[in-house]
Amino acid sequence: MKERLGKWKQFTMFSGHPLLSKYIPETKKYTIENLIEMLDRHEHIYLKNDRGGQGKGIFKVTKSKEGLYRFNGYTMKGEKVKMDVAKIKDFEPVLHPITRFGGYIVQEGVNSTTLDGFPLAIRVHVQILKDKWLIGGMYGKVAKDETTENGIIKTSHSPQLMMVETLLSDHLKMKKTEIDYMIKSIQEISVKAAEISAESVPEIEYGVDFGIKDFKELILFEINTSPGVSNFSKIDNKEMRERIKAIRAAHLKGQKKT
Numbered sequence: 164m165k166e167r168l169g170k171w172k173q174f175t176m177f178s179g180h181p182l183l184s185k186y187i188p189e190t191k192k193y194t195i196e197n198l199i200e201m202l203d204r205h206e207h208i209y210l211k212n213d214r215g216g217q218g219k220g221i222f223k224v225t226k227s228k229e230g231l232y233r234f235n236g237y238t239m240k241g242e243k244v245k246m247d248v249a250k251i252k253d254f255e256p257v258l259h260p261i262t263r264f265g266g267y268i269v270q271e272g273v274n275s276t277t278l279d280g281f282p283l284a285i286r287v288h289v290q291i292l293k294d295k296w297l298i299g300g301m302y303g304k305v306a307k308d309e310t311t312e313n314g315i316i317k318t319s320h321s322p323q324l325m326m327v328e329t330l331l332s333d334h335l336k337m338k339k340t341e342i343d344y345m346i347k348s349i350q351e352i353s354v355k356a357a358e359i360s361a362e363s364v365p366e367i368e369y370g371v372d373f374g375i376k377d378f379k380e381l382i383l384f385e386i387n388t389s390p391g392v393s394n395f396s397k398i399d400n401k402e403m404r405e406r407i408k409a410i411r412a413a414h415l416k417g418q419k420k421t
Contacts, residue, residue: 168364168388169213169265176359177383183359186352186383193267195251202226207272212239213265216387220264223272239264273382275374277334282306285327285373287349288390288403289357290410293417296354299368299410300395300403303330324397335378348381349373356386364388367414368407 177183212220222236370390395404
């Protein structure tokens with residue numbers, strides 16, 4: 164059976180790397196004790212299924228002044244859930260079976276938003292060609308009003324897509340020198356994450372997801388082994404989509420020759 168590149172495996176790999184360890188949020192395996200302990204230290208945390216994707220199997224967790232735990236997010240089936248409970252155990256039936264798809268992790272909540280308070284993220288498409296990892300394309304996305312409360316950006320909610328330069332300049336008001344440095348860092352981290360991931364779970368393409376904490380600090384959220392490319396058709400006159408297809412075709416052609 165093919166090994167899975169789940170969120171916990173990513174954390175264990177990246178947390179031991181001198182470069183990547185600087186950019187990943189604090190993460191622990193889910194237990195009630197770990198969730199409570201992390202929520203005592205962070206304004207909010209995220210409860211994520213180890214293999215969940217596309218905004219499924221993820222919940223923002225906060226604690227009210229009255230001591231209630233609020234879970235706000237989506238089940239693995241994509242069903243929206245917003246529930247307040249006095250005991251975390253009372254929420255676990257929503258996760259049942261809790262060990263399915265690798266179980267759950269607890270992750271530090273990151274305020275990755277625009278200056279106006281809308282959730283933002285960056286997707287980078289990394290590909291291999293002639294034993295070298297290349298950036299096929301990257302784009303930024305900003306969520307709409309309905310996702311502001313839980314910070315979960317779902318493609319099905321049609322977030323606003325844009326060039327990364329536009330995201331950084333228009334929505335974070337960064338200067339050109341700051342933008343250049345941020346993009347260079349994104350590219351370097353994405354390539355390194357792909358290199359490390361390929362050692363354990365080899366793929367020819369990866370999708371790397373980033374956030375930007377407090378308007379300036381780059382955060383590596385996760386790496387995906389089956390990245391979609393349809394969003395690249397919606398920006399840059401489809402040029403990045405065509406570049407991704409060209410790199411993929413060149414790699415596959417080289418594979419056939421060998």
